[in-house]
Amino acid sequence: MSSSTRDIYFVIGGSGFLGRHIVEALLARGDIVYVFDVVQRYHDVPFFSGDISEGEQVADALRKSGATCIIHTASPAHGLEDPALYWKVNVDGTRAVISAAQAVGVRKLVYTSSAGVVFNGQDLINVDERVPYPAKAMDAYNESKAKAEAMVLEANGVKGLLTVALRPAGIFGPGDRQVMAGLRDVYESNRTHFQVGDNNNLFDWTYVGNVAHAHLLAADKLNLEPPSEELLNHRRNEFSSTA
Numbered sequence: 001m002s003s004s005t006r007d008i009y010f011v012i013g014g015s016g017f018l019g020r021h022i023v024e025a026l027l028a029r030g031d032i033v034y035v036f037d038v039v040q041r042y043h044d045v046p047f048f049s050g051d052i053s054e055g056e057q058v059a060d061a062l063r064k065s066g067a068t069c070i071i072h073t074a075s076p077a078h079g080l081e082d083p084a085l086y087w088k089v090n091v092d093g094t095r096a097v098i099s100a101a102q103a104v105g106v107r108k109l110v111y112t113s114s115a116g117v118v119f120n121g122q123d124l125i126n127v128d129e130r131v132p133y134p135a136k137a138m139d140a141y142n143e144s145k146a147k148a149e150a151m152v153l154e155a156n157g158v159k160g161l162l163t164v165a166l167r168p169a170g171i172f173g174p175g176d177r178q179v180m181a182g183l184r185d186v187y188e189s190n191r192t193h194f195q196v197g198d199n200n201n202l203f204d205w206t207y208v209g210n211v212a213h214a215h216l217l218a219a220d221k222l223n224l225e226p227p228s229e230e231l232l233n234h235r236r237n238e239f240s241s242t243a
């Protein structure tokens with residue numbers, strides 16, 4: 001049981017790698033789930049075909065589903081040479097999702113952001129959410145994700161909507177269509193004979209099931225009062241002494 005009152009979930013991008021794992025995790029605990037996506041890959045949950053940059057499509061599907069919690073995972077893949085597409089989907093599309101949620105009276109919005117929103121090429125070690133967005137983003141993808149994340153967080157508490165954003169780094173696991181394909185492509189095109197840095201570079205990876213689980217926890221906890229600054233500082237000190 002997720003909370004005393006169960007939510008009805010609306011997973012945007014639910015046909016994707018992470019979105020599908022979130023759908024499966026929700027189904028496994030007996031929740032009601034709808035998927036909204038531009039493509040349909042699965043047929044075991046009710047599906048709405050639509051594009052988030054078309055606000056009316058989102059609002060219409062939200063009304064029909066009766067959803068109380070949106071989990072928004074949709075984005076074009078990283079690495080495309082198409083800044084306009086990133087802006088259209090991630091910025092305009094996320095703005096449309098927020099507006100539709102507020103217009104329909106949805107209670108919760110969980111947004112899948114990215115660790116890349118604070119990365120500008122410099123090492124980031126043991127940092128947390130207090131690190132500001134860089135003046136210059138790494139690329140159009142990260143810039144659009146940062147803008148979308150900021151909009152989602154600013155919408156928290158406005159017109160009855162509660163919001164939260166999560167920032168996964170690299171995600172791996174079954175169903176991935178980007179990371180392993182990219183690594184295989186590098187290998188097959190013989191581009192492996194170079195080294196970046198001193199060979200001690202670190203990068204965070206998280207198993208997709210854990211990222212999905214984090215989304216469910218975030219959705220569940222959105223009902224609660226946020227922790228006090230005192231408790232947050234206590235947790236940060238605990239974390240930095242064990243890291």
Ligand code: NAD
Pocket residue numbers: 012013014015016017018019036037038039050051052053072073074075076077089093112113114115145167168169170171172177178
């Ligand atoms: P994915 O491409 O597998 O899934 C994204 C889904 O969004 C797809 O099903 C796609 O059809 C859908 N979508 C795209 N544009 C849409 C639109 N305009 N309207 C409706 N649906 C649309 O990607 P993923 O790897 O599962 O990533 C999910 C989220 O996690 C993304 O927001 C991404 O930025 C974020 N993220 C991913 C990684 C990673 O390593 N994969 C790392 C950090 C953050």
